[in-house]
Amino acid sequence: MTGKKQPDLDWHKVAELDDLPEGRCKTVTAGTKSFALTHIQGQYTAMDNRCPHQGGPLGEGSIEQGANGECWLRCPWHGWDFDPITGKPPGGHEDSGQEIFPLEVRENGVYIGLKKEVTKPRTISDVMAETMTNWGVKSVFGMVGHSNLGLADALRNQEVKGNLSFFGVRHEGAAAFACSGYAKASGKPAACLTIAGPGATNLLTGLWDAKVDRAPVLALTGQIDAQVLGPGAFQEIDLSSAFESVADFSQTVLDSSKHGELMNLACKNAIVNRTPAHLIFPDDVQTIGARENASVGGPKGRLGDTAITPSKDSISQVLEMLKKHKRPIIIVGYGAKYSMDQVVHLAEKLKAPVLTTFKAKGQLPDSHPLAAGVLGRSGTPVASWFMNECDLILVFGASFSNHTGITNKRPIIQVDFDQMALGKFHPVTLPVWGEISTTASLIEQQLKINIGTVDQRKELAERWQIWREEKTSRMKDDSGKGINSASIFDSLSRLVPGNAIIAVDVGNNTYSFGRYFECANQNVLMSGYLGSIGFSFPAAMGAWAATQDLQELKARPIVSVSGDGGFGQYLADFTTAVKYKMNITHILLNNGQLGKITKEQRAAEWAVWQTSLHNPSFSSYAKLCGAHGEKVTDKNKLDDAVIKALNYDGPALVEIISDANLI
Incomplete structure (x- = not known):
């Protein structure tokens, strides 16, 4: 509809005049609200985009003409019809159907008028998110999705206030490992956010890594609506049971919960017991208004002195x-x-x-x-x-x-x-x-x-001299199949800054790191008891976030070391590091195989089987992602490549073609 501009409305441009052909509809957004915009017989209209049946997106539906000249906007999910002009369903009553919103067609586009926004009511999620930040949780890694949107908005509010940073990952497993790396670098917890079902279960490996290595982590998982739990709804998993072994504390957030206190307990369990704690947020509970007198929590008066004096x-x-x-x-x-x-x-x-x-x-x-x-x-x-x-x-x-x-x-x-x-x-x-x-x-x-x-x-001193002479001797080894590990870690020992945080993976590359790399004051992070391949790069992302959050870690360089098998596990999250401009130098030893497993097969006199890898050019991949990438095949060029990567302001990857047998 067109008409005189109403002074009590805020007007939002939602489309250009040529965006929507005659007889079509589309979804548009004004502010944070979604609308189905239609163009019928030269007239534009805007109705609430959520179908009252199951919330289907009406703007993704179709316009259909009836036999008697009537016109209907049909929901793409289950075929419910609405008159695009009035919003009424076929044979609908005056009090049923979809709301139609004020609309103006101006020379420069189509505008929808909305009542001036009032402050959103405080929700259960707001209380819990604020409590979480009071406990010192400053970084959240995860994926925003359909069953955590209410909680995600509460986290967004905290980010707007400067209380936390959110890092959207490509795989939830990377989020859990990032939290583990954050905790191992700092001793403090970070949080990971997922949807229900598969999003939540993707956390489990990284959470087990944190559990067995005694690292505090807070897991926040969405869940389907509480009212439909039980029969086996879409993405329904018994998350309490799934997380029972890995999380010392795992509770579902209910309407009747003491919400600040529930988050207090989750944070305290993570910090005191140095373990994952888990909260389950049913979708329909997340947006319920907080009680008028709901108070947020925090650590004051909750933690005692940890100095245990022996007898x-x-x-x-x-x-x-x-x-x-x-x-x-x-x-x-x-x-x-x-x-x-x-x-x-x-x-x-x-x-x-x-x-x-x-x-x-x-x-x-x-x-x-x-x-x-x-x-x-x-x-x-x-x-x-x-x-x-x-x-x-x-x-x-x-x-x-x-x-x-x-x-x-x-x-x-x-x-x-x-x-x-x-x-x-x-x-x-x-x-x-x-x-x-x-x-x-x-x-x-x-x-x-x-x-x-x-x-x-x-x-x-004598024993170190003997060992260093042996390492120097091994640096001369060359079978023509790549650079030997003694040379690689000699270069890194000399060039990696003495205050760096180094995340290492598992495999031959890690054994060689332990054997050859000589530490100054570096902080080394690893998947210790779990020994999970793929740990190093997402853990480095977590460590980088800790350097942004904590004064005592600021300006510490972040280095990650892995093999080709380990880096391939979370290859996509290299783009996460690029998106957030994480200054991480990744050293990748590429020997074209799962070298540690090859070695174990030979040692146990098995045939070597299914340990070879088909790899891309990792250095080219880094460049495609928008980062620095360089491949090294000559040990004489190793120092220059490492120096360039360390000096690069952002994610950098050095792909070293290494010899699987010279470790």
């Missing part, structure tokens, strides 16, 4: 054991990540070598006089030599995995803040329950100035 008797027993041994070593695990200053002070007093588990790589620079490097399958001969020569082992925050291989043929003092971790796989000589920095400080303070232990620093 005096435990400290006395530790001191007695130290007096009886001359060649102690210290092994630190990932659990000691935030306690290294106190552990190193103790090591310096004992003059004891410090070995790390693979997950703890980088927690002590390899240049430190007492550093012995990584112990175990991904480790160095330096660390294994000192374990064999020691007479006492002090273990701080390590889990005794088979991968690390801490011997049980020596007396062991194990310190951990988690009682369940003490003597988890076998008895230890002295289990000590205490927060690691507190316990290490107490031991160090009560030790005599000269306890009589052997100063092992000279031996350490």
Whole structure:
């Protein structure tokens, strides 16, 4: 309809005059509202776009002429008809049908008039999203979809207010890994958002990675309408059961819930228990208005001091054991990540070598006089030599995995803040329950100035010299099938900034990283206990987000290392990094196969089968995505390529053709 402009309406241009041919309809948007725009016999009309049957998009329907000259706009879903002029259905009553909205045809286009927007009512989702940000959740990774739109709008409101950043991913699995990487880099939780059904189940691998590595993550999943749960509706999955094992806390948000308190519990469980927490949001609950007196939550008064002081008797027993041994070593695990200053002070007093588990790589620079490097399958001969020569082992925050291989043929003092971790796989000589920095400080303070232990620093220097000469020798290896791993990680050891956060994947590339890369003060992230291929790049996205959110991480470069198999898992999310201008340097070792599996097949005397890969040009793919990409086949050109990538302002990929046998 055309007519005089009404002063109490806001007018929105929705189409050009030539956009819609005669006898057609289309969906248009004014503000946030959707309309079916029709053009019939020279007249334009606009009606509510949602069919009252099941919400079908009327603008995607068709205009049909009846036998008696009547005209109908037919819904594309189930064929419900409406008069495009009046909005009435066939034989409809005056109070039924679709609302028709004011419309003006002007010289420069078609306009729809809407009542001036009033402030949207506060919803359940708004209360919970605000509570979440109060707990310090600043980044959300995920996909917006049909069963989480109400929650998504609440997150959008928080983003508009500057309280969080949302990163839309291409696969929900990448969102979960990004959250795990964020948590491992920072110790703080990020959130992942999905729809019901397959969107939610796609999170599970990344959430399991966070769970087994004790990383706090908050999962927010949509769900179908609460009123149709049970019979088996479209995308209905029993999410409570699906997440029961991976999430220590998993609850459905109901109309009757205490919404701020529910989010309080989810955040507290994630942070205190260092594990995934999960909230399920039925679609129809998300947009229900919050109660008038609904209050948001936060951490104030909810968290206590985490410093667990060991008993005096435990400290006395530790001191007695130290007096009886001359060649102690210290092994630190990932659990000691935030306690290294106190552990190193103790090591310096004992003059004891410090070995790390693979997950703890980088927690002590390899240049430190007492550093012995990584112990175990991904480790160095330096660390294994000192374990064999020691007479006492002090273990701080390590889990005794088979991968690390801490011997049980020596007396062991194990310190951990988690009682369940003490003597988890076998008895230890002295289990000590205490927060690691507190316990290490107490031991160090009560030790005599000269306890009589052997100063092992000279031996350490000798062992490092032997190993570095061996690495130099291996750098000369060349079978004509690619660059050897010793050369690749020599280059990275020299060029990657000492304060970088490095996310590594699984496979031969990761074993070589553990063996050859010498850490300065880098923070290394990995899929430790789960060992999930594909971890590194999405985890690097999460780590990058943490550098944007947290002052203590700002300006830390982000580097990701993977093989071709691992990068292929979440290849599409390289475009996510480009979209959000994430400054990530990805080092990709391309050997054309699942090299670790090939090696295992040969070691077990199986035929090598189905481990070869058909790869694109990854460097060209990076360029197609709008990033920097470069392929390296000559080790003499490796340094230049890495330097260019590190200096590039945005996502960069260096594809290195590597030799699967020279690892």
